[in-house]
Amino acid sequence: MSDRSVPVSAQPQPNYYQVRKGDTLYSIAFRYGLDYRELASRNGISGNYNIYPGQKLSLKPSARNTVPESIVRDASIIAPKPEIVSSRQKATNKSPSTSPQVASKSATPPKPSAKPAKTTAKVKQQKAAVKPVPKAQTKLPKIAAGPIKWGWPASGKIVSTFKTKGAVNKGINIASAYGTKVTAAAKGRVVYAGSGLLGYGNLVIIDHNQQFLSAYAHNSRVLVKENDMVEKGQKVAEMGNSGADRVMLHFEIRRDGKPVNPLRYLPKQ
Numbered sequence: 131m132s133d134r135s136v137p138v139s140a141q142p143q144p145n146y147y148q149v150r151k152g153d154t155l156y157s158i159a160f161r162y163g164l165d166y167r168e169l170a171s172r173n174g175i176s177g178n179y180n181i182y183p184g185q186k187l188s189l190k191p192s193a194r195n196t197v198p199e200s201i202v203r204d205a206s207i208i209a210p211k212p213e214i215v216s217s218r219q220k221a222t223n224k225s226p227s228t229s230p231q232v233a234s235k236s237a238t239p240p241k242p243s244a245k246p247a248k249t250t251a252k253v254k255q256q257k258a259a260v261k262p263v264p265k266a267q268t269k270l271p272k273i274a275a276g277p278i279k280w281g282w283p284a285s286g287k288i289v290s291t292f293k294t295k296g297a298v299n300k301g302i303n304i305a306s307a308y309g310t311k312v313t314a315a316a317k318g319r320v321v322y323a324g325s326g327l328l329g330y331g332n333l334v335i336i337d338h339n340q341q342f343l344s345a346y347a348h349n350s351r352v353l354v355k356e357n358d359m360v361e362k363g364q365k366v367a368e369m370g371n372s373g374a375d376r377v378m379l380h381f382e383i384r385r386d387g388k389p390v391n392p393l394r395y396l397p398k399q
Contacts, residue, residue: 147187154356155179156321156335160345162189165387167340278338280395281362283315283346284369284379292391300389301345301382308350308377312367314360315344315381315396323352330380331373334366343387347380348372 143162155175159166170179173187181187286306293299314336321343322335330347334354337343350370360366371377383392 143189145188145190147189149181149183149185149187150326151183152324152326153181153183154322155181156337156343157324157327158187159387160322160335160343160384161327163384163387163389164189168387278316278342278395279362280315280383280397281313282396282399283344283381284310284312286310286369286379289376289378292389292393301380302392303378303380305376305378306369308370310369310379311365312346312349312369312379314362314364314366315383316342316362318344318360320354320356320358320360320366323354323356325372329373332367332370336360336366341386343384345380345382345384347382348374348378 147158147162149158155170156166156179158164158181159169166179169187169189170176172191175181284304284306286304288302289305290299290303292302312334316336316338318336318338320334321337322333325332327333330345332347332349332352334346334349334352335343336345346367348370349367349372351368352366353368354360354366369377369379374380381392383390383395
């Protein structure tokens, strides 16, 4: 049996990645086997982990960790997912763009007038109106720290186990009937829900305590969205064969961004 998630691991890691619509910092880190916290630090990204389409992220450590603020955001992309700063926000932030024109006129000694003061006051009011918006959009629910009590994400037969050599498998594959419920293996926050990662189909990624992530791939349906808080045993998806050649759940646990054997953490059956 071939698992279509295998070729992903064989892809060489580039030096940079350009953010696309639907990406989150977590999904990018997951794609390249990185710790999302290290990826954020490397690119000067704040604790809310906001990224935007068109942003260029460095995937490899370098002597200078510069923030790619000069990248122009794609104005054609409207209202991306919560973890991504929308290009609509940039259009709003452009509202005070009349200031360069005011600055160009300042080369000539201005005539005494109340108009510049009013213009300056108006710009300040616009900035004050725009500034609080990102905070309201990026406020994330907190994830509780402490030991994790893992549970099985689905019932069925294990058809492929964790392998680091040969036919690499970054997790385990559990086969069962189409539509079998897929549940959160532990309490946490959904940090990705989509189909943007090649070889994983409809994928859900859950952050449990900032050190451990779990991933649920090849689903037929995804029942949660990003930033949802989920409890252990809560249904998050239904089993399917998206991105795979058979109906199964591909389940991964990652510690500090690196895949680990889920059977070392799941209770014995």
